[in-house]
Amino acid sequence: MPLIGVILGTAGTLLSVWSLAFFFAPNAVPPMPSVASLASLIEPVVSTPDTPPQANAASAAPAAAPLATTPLAAAAPTSEETHSDMQMAAGTIAFVLESLRTPGQAWPAALFIDSENMVSTAEGNMLARIPAGTxxxxxxxxxxxxxxxxxxxxxxxxVVTFDSTTGVVTN
Structure with missing residues (x-):
């Protein structure tokens, strides 16, 4: 019984030290061995009454297959998320327009939207992307x-509106 306590105490101490080392230096510590890698180290022993015990190489544990990953489908944004994105886009467009304009200069005559919903000026200055479906x-x-x-x-x-006279994005 005391031998079991010594073995379990040593294993626990080693795992604790490994955990702390991995936490503070994750690139310097090798990954923890998995049960599959430990099982592959143990070969089953086969014996018959008239032959001595020997290792059976044919029945070694199979290598663990990597997990398959499936990309998650993007969930459609909620109306609240779309509304928030619209407010952000309106404020960003107004901010960038203001930063491109010199005092006394006229505001652009028109803005353009490309196929990816990017809003830009006639000079090609990209302002911001408006949400899809708007x-x-x-x-x-x-x-x-x-x-x-x-x-x-x-x-x-x-509807979200920005008016340069007030400088406020309104709903």
Whole structure:
């Protein structure tokens, strides 16, 4: 009985030391052996009454097969997530437009949306991507000193607006 205690205590101590070493230096410590790798070290012994015991090489434990991974399908965003993304896109577009504009310069006459929903200026400055399933409308005042950006969710009809006169994204 005391021998079992010594063996289990030694094994526990070694595992604890290994765990601490792996936590503090994960690249310097080899991975912990798995049960499959330990089982492959033990070969079954075959004996018959008239032959001495010998190792049977044909019945060695099979190598563990790697787990197959299947990519998860992307879940459709909820209406709250889409609304949040619309607000973020409107604010980002307004911020980037403001940073591209020099004081006294007119706002762009038009904005363009490519096939990947990236909004850009006529000069090719990319502003931000609007969420999939939304449309955007950009209008500039006749005085060219203010603009309004409206992003609409095609599925729910939810609208997010940025008006440069107030500088606020509204629902």
């Amino acid at each position: 449309t955007a409308t950009y209008t500039r005042t006749t005085s060219e000193d203010n603009f309004r950006l409206i992003i609409t969710d095609d599925a729910t009809g939810t």
